[in-house]
Amino acid sequence: MARLDPTRDIVRLTADIVDIASESFQEAELADAVEDVLRSQPHLEVTRDGHTLVARTTLGRGERVLIAGHLDTVPANDNFPSRLEGDLLWGLGTCDMKGGVAVALKLAATLPDPVRDVTFVFYEAEEVAAVHNGLGRVAREQPELLEADFAILMEPSVASVEAGCQGTIRIDVVTRGERAHSARSWRGSNAIHATAPILATLAGYEPRRVVIDGLEYREGLNAVGISGGVAGNVVPDEARVSINYRFAPDRSETEALAHLHELFAGMEIVVTDSAPGALPGLDRPAAAAFIEAIGAEVAPKFGWTDVAQFTQLGVPAVNYGPGDPVYAHKQDEHVPIAHLTGVEDALRRWLSP
CATH class of the missing domain: 3.40.630.10 (Zn peptidases)
Structure with a gap:
C-alpha cells in the first residue's frame, strides 16, 4: 500500500x-x-x-x-x-x-x-x-x-x-410548429421562426448585479445552443433554444426558475440541469x-x-x-x-x- x-x-x-x-x-x-x-x-x-x-x-x-x-x-x-x-x-x-x-x-x-x-x-x-x-x-x-x-x-x-x-440552471425553451414541404411552406408552421421572441428577450436582457457581504455578483443569461430542423426541404415542427442562467446566491433554485418562467411566460420550458448557489x-x-x-x-x-x-x-x-x-x-x-x-x-x- x-x-x-x-x-x-x-x-x-x-x-x-x-x-x-x-x-x-x-x-x-x-x-x-x-x-x-x-x-x-x-x-x-x-x-x-x-x-x-x-x-x-x-x-x-x-x-x-x-x-x-x-x-x-x-x-x-x-x-x-x-x-x-x-x-x-x-x-x-x-x-x-x-x-x-x-x-x-x-x-x-x-x-x-x-x-x-x-x-x-x-x-x-x-x-x-x-x-x-x-x-x-x-x-x-x-x-x-x-x-x-x-x-x-x-x-x-x-x-x-x-x-x-453563483447558482446555475440550464433550460430548453421549446417552440412547436407543423411540418410541411418547404415548397408549400404556407401549409405548415415554422418552429425555428418561432424562436425569434426568445432570442429577442435574451438580447435585451439586463442581468442583475447583486451585492452580498460587500461582494458584487454579476448574473448572466445566455443562449448556449439552438437546435431544430428535419431536412433541407421540410418546415420544422420543433426547435429548442438552450439557455444557461447563472444567478446570484441570494436567489434559491426555485426563485431562479420562477424568474425564467416569468421571462418566457407562456412558453414551454424544460429544465435540463440545476444547482444552487x-x-x-x-x-x-x-x-x-x-x-x-x-x-x-x-x-x-x-x-x-x-x-x-x-x-x-x-x-x-x-x-x-x-x-x-x-x-x-x-x-x-x-x-x-x-x-x-x-x-x-x-x-x-x-x-x-
Missing part, C-alpha cells in the same frame, strides 16, 4: 499525493493512504464512506470549521507522475486539487490542538456526474458529519479567497477571522463549485486553495510552490492557538 508522511514539507507531500494515481472511480489507493494518516492521529475521529473520509476534532471549541478537498483527478494526459522544476510543481492534479488536499492533510496530522474544532473531508468523484460525488452523498446520508459554522473548499483560487458561488457568509466570526488571517482581497466566485453543497446544509463557504484554475485539467497543469507554502502558512496561523 502507498504510504504518505504528513511531516514532510508541503511541496514533497503534494508530490507524493500526486504520484498516487486517483482518476475518478479509482481513488481507492489514495483514500487508503489518507485514511492511514488520519487514523494514526489520536485527536481525530475518522469515518469512511466508500472512498470518502471525514476526520473531526472534538475539543469542545466555540466554533467548528470544515476544510474539504476532492481526491480524484481527470484522466492523465502525459502529465503523470509529478516533477519539480524551479518554483513550480508540475503534474496531474497538482492544481486541481491535490495541492489543497496536501495542505488539508498536513494540517489534520500536525495541528492537534486548533483554536477551532475542525472537520476535514477528503472526498471522491468530484470530476464526474454529481450523482457519484462523495461529498454530496455524505450530505444526503450523514449530514451531521458536515455540521459547521463555516467551510473552506480548497479548490484552486490563485491562493486568494473566492467567496460563495452558495452564500459567502463573510459576516460569520470564523469567516471574519479567516479573512483577517489570510490578508488577501476577497472576490466573488462566478463559477459553480461544491461550496454550494454546504449552503444546502446552512453552512456558508468560500473557495481557497493553491493553484490557478486556468490550468485545471490541462496537460501543463502545475502549482506554484509559493501557493502551497502560502496557503499552508495562512491556514495554520488561523487555526493555531
Whole structure:
C-alpha cells in the first residue's frame, strides 16, 4: 500500500499525493493512504464512506470549521507522475486539487490542538456526474458529519479567497410548429421562426448585479445552443433554444426558475440541469477571522463549485486553495510552490492557538 508522511514539507507531500494515481472511480489507493494518516492521529475521529473520509476534532471549541478537498483527478494526459522544476510543481492534479488536499492533510496530522474544532473531508468523484460525488452523498446520508459554522473548499483560487458561488440552471425553451414541404411552406408552421421572441428577450436582457457581504455578483443569461430542423426541404415542427442562467446566491433554485418562467411566460420550458448557489457568509466570526488571517482581497466566485453543497446544509463557504484554475485539467497543469507554502502558512496561523 502507498504510504504518505504528513511531516514532510508541503511541496514533497503534494508530490507524493500526486504520484498516487486517483482518476475518478479509482481513488481507492489514495483514500487508503489518507485514511492511514488520519487514523494514526489520536485527536481525530475518522469515518469512511466508500472512498470518502471525514476526520473531526472534538475539543469542545466555540466554533467548528470544515476544510474539504476532492481526491480524484481527470484522466492523465502525459502529465503523470509529478516533477519539480524551479518554483513550480508540475503534474496531474497538482492544481486541481491535490495541492489543497496536501495542505488539508498536513494540517489534520500536525495541528492537534486548533483554536477551532475542525472537520476535514477528503472526498471522491468530484470530476464526474454529481450523482457519484462523495461529498454530496455524505450530505444526503450523514449530514451531521458536515455540521459547521463555516467551510473552506480548497479548490484552486490563485491562493486568494473566492467567496460563495453563483447558482446555475440550464433550460430548453421549446417552440412547436407543423411540418410541411418547404415548397408549400404556407401549409405548415415554422418552429425555428418561432424562436425569434426568445432570442429577442435574451438580447435585451439586463442581468442583475447583486451585492452580498460587500461582494458584487454579476448574473448572466445566455443562449448556449439552438437546435431544430428535419431536412433541407421540410418546415420544422420543433426547435429548442438552450439557455444557461447563472444567478446570484441570494436567489434559491426555485426563485431562479420562477424568474425564467416569468421571462418566457407562456412558453414551454424544460429544465435540463440545476444547482444552487452558495452564500459567502463573510459576516460569520470564523469567516471574519479567516479573512483577517489570510490578508488577501476577497472576490466573488462566478463559477459553480461544491461550496454550494454546504449552503444546502446552512453552512456558508468560500473557495481557497493553491493553484490557478486556468490550468485545471490541462496537460501543463502545475502549482506554484509559493501557493502551497502560502496557503499552508495562512491556514495554520488561523487555526493555531
